[in-house]
Amino acid sequence: MKNTIEKALQKQQEAQEKSKAEQASISESDDNASTIEKALAAKENSETTENLPVSDNEHAEEVSSSDNTNDNASNAKPNKYFDIDLDRLRENGFVNLENARTLINEEYREIKRKLLQNAFGPLASTIASSNIIMVSSARPSEGKTFTATNLAISIAAEQDKTVLLVDADVLKPNVLRTLGLEPTSGLMEYLLGKVDDLSEVIHHTNIPKLKIIPAGKSHHLSTELLASTVMKDTVAEFSSRYADRVVIIDTPPLIGINESAVLANLAGQAVIVTEEGRSKMGDIRHAVDRLNPDMAIGFVVNKSTQFSEKGGYYGYQYYGSGDRD
Structure with a gap:
């Protein structure tokens, strides 16, 4: 009897252990199946998401996030950027953005x-x-690029003005060299359609309110390009798009070069640079005759040997169109 009970208990225990093992196996199988199903579902959702187009809002958030990242980065710079050596300019006698009342700063403030x-x-x-x-x-060589560059830097120091310096002396570009910068694509490439948007040739600088458009590579049709509708529309946009913007255009010398006469029809003001003891009165009159008669015209006397009341070597005189004679 005892043996029978023991055998029955042993048989019952074996049955229970077998049942537990089977349940554990089933549970493990269910867990594996669930894991596999979840993995397949996740993969399917991922593939579906990848194939869906990004919404405008998502793209806007992505761009905004990128912009914020760039704004917060200490070394972030625009793609088109010129790092001007301001110490070099100061050492070479250019206008500087320091508060010191240097002679050159005061002269260009007046101009x-x-x-x-x-x-x-x-x-x-x-x-x-x-x-x-x-x-x-x-x-040539009377100081026009030096004057254009100093004017641009001086105006960029204004609290409520921004400046765009355009090198339109496409026959002999000199703005970048004057600033100690390497040549790059610019106005000519835009007018030729080699770049799609004007923003691709506008360079930001480490002077916050100053941007530069280089001349780009010279072209045998430069006169026609500067006289084109594209150029006229571009200058018109310069004039009207930003209410606080001043555009300084460094043009070729006026005598014997057609490009300058073309550009004179696009600008509202002209600054004619003359060199003390070098520029001839006949040349100056000839140059003025090539300008638009409706322009406001001013003259800068470069390298003057006579000091002004402030002790400067630069003089500026303004003449309206009616004062030419």
């Missing part, structure tokens, strides 16, 4: 003031494209 009054003051409504200022000279 720019009349230009800004013409561009944004009471007379602005009487001058077409008054904020477009071309800087030229009668003959």
Whole structure:
């Protein structure tokens, strides 16, 4: 009897253990199946998501996030960027953005003031494209690029103005070399259609309110390109798009070069650079005759040997169109 009970208990225990083993196996199988099903479902969802187009809102959030990241990065710079060596410019006698009242700073403050009054003051409504200022000279090597660059830097120091410096001396570009920068694509490439958007040739700089458009590579059709509808529309956009913008255009010398006469029809003001003891009065008169008669015209005397009341070597005189004779 005892043996029978023991055998029965043993048989019952074996049956229970077998049942537990079977249940554990079934449970493990269910868990594995569930895991596999979940993995397959996740993969299917991932593939579906990858094939779906990104919504505009998602793209906007992504761009916004990227922009914020760039804004917060200490070394973030725009793709088109010129890092101007400001110490080099100061050592070479250029306008600087320091608060010190240096002679060159004071001279260009005086020169720019009349230009800004013409561009944004009471007379602005009487001058077409008054904020477009071309800087030229009668003959080469009289200091026009030096003047254009200093004017741009000086105006960029204004609290409420931004400056776009355009090198339109496409026959002999000199703005980048003057600033110690390497040549790159610019205005010519845009006019030729080699770049799709003007923003591709506008370079930001480490002077916050100054942007630069280089001349780009010279082209045998430069006169026709500068006289094209694209160029006219571009300058018109310069003039009207930003209410606080001043555009300084460094143009070729006026005598004997057709490009300058073309550009004179696009600007509202002209600054003619003359060199003391070098520029001839006949050349100056000839240069003025090539300008648009409706322009406001000013003259900068470069390398003057006579000191002004402030002790400067640069003089500026302004003449309206009626004062030419």
